Amino acid sequence: MYEEYADFALKFLKKNNVQYGEVRLEEHEEEGLILKNGIVEASGFDHTVGIGIRFLLNNSLGFVSINRFEKDSIKENIMKAVRLVRKGNRLSEKVRLSEEPIHKKRYKALQKIKFKDVDLRDKIQLLQETDSNAKKAIGRYLSLSSDVAKKYFLTTEGAGIISEVPRANFTYFLTLNLNEKSAQKYWQFCNSGGYEHVKKWNLPKLILDEYKSIEKNLKYAKKPPKENIDVVVGPEVTGIMVHESVGHPFEADRISGREAAQAGESFINKGMIGNFLGNEIVNIVDDPTLENSAGYYLYDDEGVKARRRFLIKNGRINEFLHNRETAAEMNVKSNGAARAEDFDKEAIVRMANTFLIPGDYSEDELIEGIKLGVYIRDFTEWNIDDKRFQQKYVGSDAFLIKNGKIKSPVLKPVLELTTPTLWKSIDAIGKNLEYHTGTCGKGEPMQGVPAFLGGPSIRIKNVKLG
């Protein structure tokens, strides 16, 4: 029934002779459950629906978001935006969009076990069983949710994409306090698909393992060595490094300065294609088409067909992430990186699933040659500057490496280094590829989108830990 309003909006844009117009109807069916310290804090469901309308007029960009399904209101809001765009035209950037093939497609990610077929009582039981495996933690916050996102996308150029992508999500915070010392771990999981993924995560075991590793670290960890050493980081740490220091600075709208006010810019400029950023063994891609991934889509929010983007090839900068606007600006084609959080946000350049291509080493082989080093399995605090140049990762579950063997736990090893130093210091890449999940934040107003952050374990040579 809502499609009728989207069709109407497109027709109205055409009537107003916009150069380009697109209408994105989004509908979300959500269900969620929060357990705090073993007690169901709240649960609920939501059905949200609305339309995002974008148009080009005199090469200026206008955007309307509305969830009031009345034709007069849609007309009124479009006209309001048209007037505002006309008024601002003298100060406007002359936007162009790259020419792209027009697609009419329908696709769907399947739920092998449908969320709606799983009784809420089973979900509550699962979370309570999970919680009971960390009973001694002073703070336990667990959240399980699902979202079935349906989109109906049309453009004045004739594109039409209808999609349905369900996602399962789990988030936890664990806080342990032992002998007046405390430690905390937060992490999240997301897959596109159905409840089958929740089963695969094996949440009770996951939380038990996390609890044990935090407890062991709190009890026995000692400060890391002060001298320069070799460090092996696990897939979770590789994933965040890839996302923060390669994915983000490769977003073309950062490079062009469009997001400079808040999300920031990039230490990379458009003339750096072909430059070395890392060791030749480093290959990093972003791939929205990865099945069951958090960032899964086959057509982006501008109707462009998604494909794997090779960001770093053999250590060299290979391509940036583009939407149609940045592609036109840099005289290339869009590689389908336009994403919006929901109907009420414009589609901007985003990552989907960014990961380091695995190498040949087992994790044991990465470690066996190290006389003195540290193995960092996962992390807590991290950050990176807004040009994506200098970054910090604080290890959580970490161990001393002595004569090629994993030894005692290490307390909060801090890796604080620049992006080129990081990727040039990698001398060996593992084969144990894992995908982890993050909610990537960008834009003003802020938009958070689900993304995979992935990679295998890697060895970083000769660095100092804080």
Add this chain to the structure above:
Amino acid sequence: METLEYLMKKLKQSGIDDAVLTFSANHSRQIKFADNKIVKTGVEELRNIGIFVVKDKKILTTSCHDLIGEAGLSSVGEGFAELNKKSMDKIVKRIFEFLKLMQPKNDYYGINNKKFRYQEIKDGYDPKAISIDDVDYVDKGINAAFKEGAKRTNGILEVHDFKSTILTSNDIMFNEKRSELYFSIRSFIEKDESGHMNALSTDLKKFDVEGAGKISGETARDSRNPSKGSKGTYDIIFGPMAISPLLNVIGESASIFSVEAGLSFFSGKENKKVGSNNITLYDDGRLTGGVNSVKADAEGVATRKNVLIENGIFKQYLYNTSTARKYGIESTGNAGLISPGPWNLVVEKGSLSLPEMIKEIKNGIYVTNVWYTRFANYHAGDFSTIPRDGAFLIKNGKIVGSLKNIRISENILRLLQNINCVGNRMKYLRSWEAHTPVLTPHLLVKNCNITVPTS
């Protein structure tokens, strides 16, 4: 409001214990600019009914957006559409099917049943603010930055017109209305030379885009030729933009929800010393001209000013009715029906001007803005944040240059204890990392730990 009343009647007939319905209607506009040019013009109209229902201590939240059809909420007073009645009957049915499967929250103690005499917020809504010439204001802000030497400016202007109605199952009903003007401008000269300032107001007269543009441009100009910072211990002056994300985390940590979830560094700290004598911080739900000020919270408790930290002593957590009853006290008027939270965070003004603060410092940094504040542990308060835009090195009471590539790696409780003096000029703002608005002066914090990349 007929729609809410119908829904409440249906919920009551079905046997709920507590319910709160919140209808909100927002009209917004925004202009985003980059490199001195408008890159997007946005118009928004969003409507929503938030539904909070409790039956046998089982708490359910949902909302409806799709009830708002051709003749729904938009035609209030002109008859109520059958279409919406059917949709609402459907949602009530689903609520009860869902409730049957849920488990009780045994420490739930109900919603507010007290009738307050509400007082309107002073300067909360300005019709003139809603009808400004957006393009003209953007132009003025950019030009003010240019005058100070900015070459590139980036930012956003937002105009919001918020209206809401809350109806509770205890027959409490009230309306809120507020306007909001927000302008954010970041100026650049070269890549590492930048300044950032915001303007925020409910009231057109107090909306100073030119002031924000000027400070943003000045900071960029003064930050020319930054050198790489060195690690060590420094006295830091946090400007209002720089301290606002940390004040937000402090405000969230004061929520009893955070305390119970293990996510608060104020856990067990009631009536204990958490900061130096120089810091007094309160949350004010009734702040004059506050963009987040409301006459009543989400369950109809009249809002008030709550002292969180008084001369360094942590005074109280923020509660809604249920959590307050659990601990045998009164609600602080901060519902959030699931999680209580702050409205407007205010640091009590001190006596020193910024130049006087700079004179106090032998070896320090004036940080005008920060970015990517992340906590290793909210319970212990360990965090780091990255100064961005103008960061100025201070030696022997004078600014001697600007810095880049530094990080503040600290603990929030240590930082509160090291607040040495508080400035005398207040700034009201919100930002990307500070969603709760803050009213704060500059703060001088002794002995902060600065780290830098190892290579």
